[in-house]
Amino acid sequence: MNEKRASYADLKDELLLTREQIAVRVKEMGAQITRDFQGKDLVVICILKGAVTFFVDLIREIDLPMSMDFMAISSYGSATKSSGVVRILKDLDKPINGKDVLIVEDIVDSGMTLSFLRENLLSRGAASLHIATLLDKPDRRRVQLHVDYFGFLIPDEFVVGYGLDYDEKYRNLPDIGVLKPEIYEK
Ligand code: IMP
Ligand code: MG
Numbered sequence: 001m002n003e004k005r006a007s008y009a010d011l012k013d014e015l016l017l018t019r020e021q022i023a024v025r026v027k028e029m030g031a032q033i034t035r036d037f038q039g040k041d042l043v044v045i046c047i048l049k050g051a052v053t054f055f056v057d058l059i060r061e062i063d064l065p066m067s068m069d070f071m072a073i074s075s076y077g078s079a080t081k082s083s084g085v086v087r088i089l090k091d092l093d094k095p096i097n098g099k100d101v102l103i104v105e106d107i108v109d110s111g112m113t114l115s116f117l118r119e120n121l122l123s124r125g126a127a128s129l130h131i132a133t134l135l136d137k138p139d140r141r142r143v144q145l146h147v148d149y150f151g152f153l154i155p156d157e158f159v160v161g162y163g164l165d166y167d168e169k170y171r172n173l174p175d176i177g178v179l180k181p182e183i184y185e186k
C-alpha cells in the first residue's frame with residue numbers, strides 16, 4: 001500500500017497511474033528504445049521541467065551509449081491549455097547535427113509544443129528525430145504529430161504528479177492523478 005501525501009487531497013480519489021504501473025511501463029519503453037537505437041549516435045533530450053522525472057527513470061532503462069541534453073520551453077496559454085506559441089527558455093548545450101535525437105516529453109496534448117520542437121530540431125541537422133512521451137491525450141490533438149513511443153493513452157482530464165504540474169505544484173508526487181476541477185476552476 002502506497003502512502004498518500006497531504007496534497008493527494010487535491011486529486012480525485014482513484015489514482016490514474018500508480019508508481020508501480022509507471023515503473024513497469026518505463027522499463028518496457030527503455031527496452032524497446034535499446035533495441036531500436038543499436039549502433040546509433042544517440043542523444044536524449046529532456047524537455048524541462050515536466051519530463052524530468054520520466055527522463056531520469058527512462059535513461060536508466062536504456063542500455064546503450066548515449067549523451068543527454070536539456071531544453072526548457074514555455075508555451076503561452078491558460079494554465080491548463082497550451083496556445084502552441086512556444087518560446088525557448090533554455091537551449092541545448094551542444095549542436096545536434098548528425099545525431100540521432102530522442103525527445104523525451106511528459107505529455108502530448110494538442111501536439112503543438114512537440115510539432116514546434118520537431119521542426120526546430122530537424123532544422124539543426126539531426127540525422128533522425130524520434131519522440132518518447134509518457135502520456136498521450138489523443139482526443140485533444142489539434143495538429144498531426146507522430147509519436148514514436150508512448151507510455152499510456154489517457155482520457156481528456158488534467159493530470160498531475162510524476163513531473164507534471166498545475167501552477168508549478170504537484171511535480172514531486174510519485175504517482176499520477178487527476179486534479180479535482182475545483183482546484184483550477186477557482
Ligand atoms: P501541447 O502543446 O498542447 O501538446 O501541450 C503539451 C504541454 O502542456 C505539456 O508539456 C504539459 O506541460 C502541458 N500539459 C498538457 N496537458 C497536461 C496535463 O494534463 N497536466 C499537466 N500538464 C499538461
Ligand atoms: Mg511540459
